[in-house]
Amino acid sequence: MCGIAGLIHRGKSSDVGSEMTSMLTALKHRGPDSTGFAVYGEPNAGDYIMRLKVAEQEDMASGYDMKDKIDIRIGEVEKRLAEHKASIKAKDAATPYAMRYVITHDGDTEAMARYIEDVEGTEILSLGNSLELIKDLGDANVVADNYGLRDFKGTHGIGHTRMATESDVDIRSAHPYWAFPYNDVSVVHNGQITNYWLKRRQMEQRGHRFMSSCDSELLAVYTADNLANGATLEDSLKASIEEIDGVFTYLVATKDELGMAKDTMAAKPLVLYESDDMIAMASEEVAIRAILPQEIDTTDPYDEEIRVWKA
């Protein structure tokens, strides 16, 4: 049982950071292990936002020289950015192990990302023109406060509260997942995928990277693979219902779209609210009510249903 939530404001920017925090706080009972947000700000062409972690939270207590190791890793990451002719315009550290860079780069971002992830303990959480992907252990309030998310303005976002069932409680197994190497694509998932190993082997044979053993990561990799083959988001969601086994409801966000897919058994919940200026969805109505206290009409999508909305 995990909690997922998504939100789009059509054609305008809003307080997505604080709204997503309220929604995920209301879903805390569905998963207290970790919380993640993928929120989309105004796209700034040319500049990339890169969020990465250089260690896990538990590593911080693993040795007297951990701080030095982290400094060395951050130094190496910056050296490798320079080697790929990326110039750092801004640099923030929300926690000692999680960095945010704003970089300018006009080469192959995939090659650069692969080179940076070669640094020990380093994982790029997100890379894109508008995506900011934040995930850490703790509930929504803790994560939002640590990463200063409440002031974030943007058009849309997705989020997740995790109850770990398939893999460890750590940042690498937390959602959302960035659809490496696709800039600005992220995925959150509630459910269990039963043909994970079969699909993972197929994806690994095609050169995709897996950072965790969490089944939800497969959906991010699978979506990236479909997009690489020229599929639209809608095509990818439709294909996943046939090709992915298990019970699942998942949300995918791109630079300007948000999509959902529900499995053939309709075993995992999602509640939808649609209006002319905003769309909100969550595992439980209580999350939607957290930001829309007035009486509204909400619906449940049916089995095998897929939807895509434009921001």
Next chain:
Amino acid sequence: MESMSVMAEDMGYDPRAGKTRDEIEGTTQEDRARDLGMMSEQLKNRSMEVFFEVGEDENFVYPYADMVDFNKRTELDCEGKPTTQVNKDIRALMEEGYGTIVLKNPRGMHSVGVGILNKLNLIIEGSIGYFGVGLIDGPNVRIKGRVGWSCAENMMSGTVLIEKNAGSTFGAAMRGGDLVCRGSVGSRTGIDQKGGTIIVGGDTGAFSGFMMQRGRMVVCGNAGKNLGDSMYDGTIYVGGEIRDLGVDAVPAEMTDLDKAWLTRKLTQYDLMPEKGVDHFTKIVAGKMLWNYDNLEPNEKKLIL
């Protein structure tokens, strides 16, 4: 079905006349169960169908019902309260003799109004979350918003009316009473239904009536795939299109009795389609699954 009034005459009193608490405590458990309308159904041989009359009496009669004053009305604000506190507050108000309670600002709260075992008019002004009004026995509930998953699960008697949509597993394992949703409901509606009536004004999702054992379900709109999968018994009426039928669910002929009953029920809840009820499809169990044979339960025990 042996009507209750006949039984009551045999027992020498009319349970509908109402009794005081002392009188009820003086009776045996069997008498009280009979007063509640239990033990009145006869299982038939191969078919466990319970024949019904069009004019059958609604639900059951409650021993304490005469002590509830429906005109005594109060409001309860759920704002900022945890679910347990709201449910305790409802009980406290019922003990104070309030017969009508209006809940304000539920805002998707889970498990609201569960386990109410007496007559009560409960009006919920807003939407509620999962497991709303589950395990109830007697109250009339009106919900002006939407309900989440597993609304009225294990409901035993009473009436629940939802003005908007409902989530999945609507009326799961329901045993009696009327459960009505004016909008559309999610998947697995009436899963494991053991009695009572579910009425859906809109559409229903996949696996509706899954493992249904008794009772009736009416869907005015369309039904999703695997309708009535592995149903043991009971009846499903669908007004719209059926995507496909599940294992051992078969269409049956609509009789005049079915039409009269549908007309009465749908009129009662103001859901009567303009074109009447002639277009409804009736689905029953084919009874070809392994658990059906010609033996009575007692005979089975002898063999096993």
